Amino acid sequence: MCGIFGVYGHSEAANITYLGLHALQHRGQESSGIVSSDGKFLHSEIDMGLVADIFSQDRLDKLSGHIAMGHNRYSTTGASLLKNAQPILVDYSRGSLALAHNGNLVNAAYIRSELEAYGSIFRSTMDTEVIVHLIAQSKEDKLLDRVIDAVSRIKGAYSLLIMTENELVGVRDPNGFRPLSLGKLKDSYVLASETCAFDLIEAKYERDIEPGEIVIISQNGIQSYKPFPISRRSHCVFEFIYFARPDSNIFGENVNFIRQEFGRQLARETMVDADIVIPVPDSGVPAALGFSLESKIPFDMGLIRSHYVGRTFIEPQQAIRHFGVKLKLNPVKKIIEGKRVIVIDDSIVRGTTSRKIIKMLRDAGAREVHVRISSPPTTHPCFYGIDTPNRKELIAATHTIEEVRRYLTADSLSYLSLEGMLNIFKERKNDFCMSCFDGVYPVSFEGMDTSQLELF
Template sequence: MNLYRPEEECGIFGIYNHREASNLTYLGLYALQHRGQEACGIVSSDGQRLYSHKSMGLVADVFGNPEIFRNVPGDSAIGHVRYSTTGDSVSKNIQPILVNYSRGAIAVAHNGNIVNSQLIRAELEAWGSIFQTTMDTEIIVHLLAASKASSLEERMVEALNRIKGAYCLLFITETRMVAVRDPHGFRPLCLGKLGESYVVASESCALDLIEAEFIREVEPGEMIVIGRGGITSHFPFKKVKPSHCIFEHVYFARPDSYIFGKTVYLVRKELGRQLAREHAVDADIVIPVPDSGVPAAMGYAEESGIRFELGLIRNHYVGRTFIEPAQSIRHFGVKIKLNPVREVLKGKRVVVIDDSIVRGTTSRKIVKMVRQAGASEVHMRISSPPTSYPCYYGIDTPNRKELISSSHTLEEIRRYITADSLGYLSHEGLLTAVGGDKESFCHACFSGDYPIGFPRLGPEPQLDLF
């Protein structure tokens, strides 16, 4: 069920040198399920060959039968959970991609989006390449296979120097695992250790689940090669200014994860505190839109002194695959996933905290729901600036004409969602709350300041070509 939020991107996990590699990869993917619910897969190695199992569906469904793990034996594995940002939501696009080429077998799992993929794909097809998927990730495999460099690392570097955009990559061969993060560091990636085994994951919460030790974050532009001889680190790409996705802190990452040098939960609470400083209001209670709005609402309540309550309860058993059976009942919409607590809301002046407004449809329904439950006033507060521009670096946001704040004033949005007042966190307030080096974040979805130029097709404004 889609509540008209930006969709998640993908999550990757890998472990090297552990006799329960596939089982632990399953658990790692389970912890990263919030990053993609369409499909998942695991590719493993026993030192001689690679094995694969992948399917559409949630991790628990795809790997729910213990017998499946007989199909992915070995002491090393990589895995992927997917939400399609580039490529259709069909079985042929499930990752990791596994191929055999002249140098042996290799599999790759990718989180991010390659913004010049169409240009490279057209070039490769003109030279005779045959693609099996519609994903941007597959071009990496073709570039890798076409390279004449002698070592695997050199072939990877040559291939990745051709692409532009966001990528966290995990490769696995019969004997090695390689992790690479793009020079801008758009997406999070971390390194851990479990006994003598090395672990790489999109977020630290996956390390926590398997009780692995968090070592550090993989640096932007870093390539980590893990083999029988140990682990080596390389920085083979030209250094550029980091552009960490700030929306990971606002919404995407799990609050118990540590990314970009900060614990997400603490950042979100600070977003709420800053929001209270900027947009105070006389009210009786503060309630979050669960689950992503909870830490910010707690911060807002602490800073404002207004009592925190759970005025909306989420039904966690409604997944993305829910199909509304008839047009006549589609108006239930948000009510299927959220239900108000009337005794908490009745007669109260309510501050509703959410992380973002995309199209405005969900916020409108939530405000009406809270008001119908008896609230005397409903004040909407958003713990990020207006989302006015699409993301092209691995988050599936709508195009600009569907983003309500791209073409409507604050007052027009307030009237549309029927709130008594509306306040967004300022751009400067967002950067202040996140802390650290303010110049190290990508905030293109709020500012339109894209760190990487790219060719665009269709109605969006043209940006510089490569």
């Protein structure tokens, strides 16, 4: 999972892209990059780390031009190396081309081995580089046709930004797994993974790029093309559960509103007598508020999250119990002590973190701890860009709810039902990918019966 942002026709394109990437920082903290165009040459600045740490004024000054695009990389099971940072920039027979990708291709390994057999040389382990090779090798003349030719060969989840010296292109896969929105900033066009990026730069949201749509932005304005067969919509429901920012609108819905509705439905399904409802921040906050409003049980912030946790910490030689969790979360003893606590989280993957949180709450004096999860049990790995473990490591795939409860040491454990979650979306309930909950994969591929696809 990554964040992508692009702008066409702005005198400060790189600076606008920098701000857009900052707004999308939650979608990837491993690396960040910006490529700009001055109409003749493409300029690139890419590095490991956070947006604000990478892009000094000196680096932004090197990114001249009226077109720019950027990418924040989310760390999956692929190698965390600079060579895998995006956007990827290449020179080929038709000029220069930059590409940024949010998603995961399920047939990338097959295409890569085929290309390598014919002499292609890859410089990274990214699935994204496969798309670049396919565009470069296409026999078509126009950029649009080369993109169509390349994209028609790939399968999986992809929202793409492609840039040449004079054009900015947005592409969304026919299933619409990942969000991609179009905005307007005065006379400039903007593309972004989430609408929260538009808010920061005061751009106006125009519409979502449709599944299977290609838009080309150039001096001729914006042109839209829909060259691919219509597929069943398969928006990733986990964007609502965890990944997207609450102030964003994706897939036609506000994230914060949907998360609150998940919490309300969870309360209707799984009520229990308690004194207080607390979230596991940050993604659990809207659902906990919804649960509180529906149940009439008071809401409070019984766990405080540190927002300054880096990637690596040196633990004292005298070991601290639950060190990793304590770095991120700390209970407020005055709120919790002597209370029957309902703790709301968005999901349980392996269960190890949830177990440590419950221990922390009990140490803080909680009389009872009731765990409520605002999504169904995660029983299957994701092949479309969410970094989930293989199925053997997913606790809900190998244990009953009662066995999970005992492992967590909770007084009770309940999940939001799949039907209850889907009903929040009303007439659009069939527009979502639920593969991590039901094992039904919208895009099939050779080897999908394996425990987990390598993510890039």
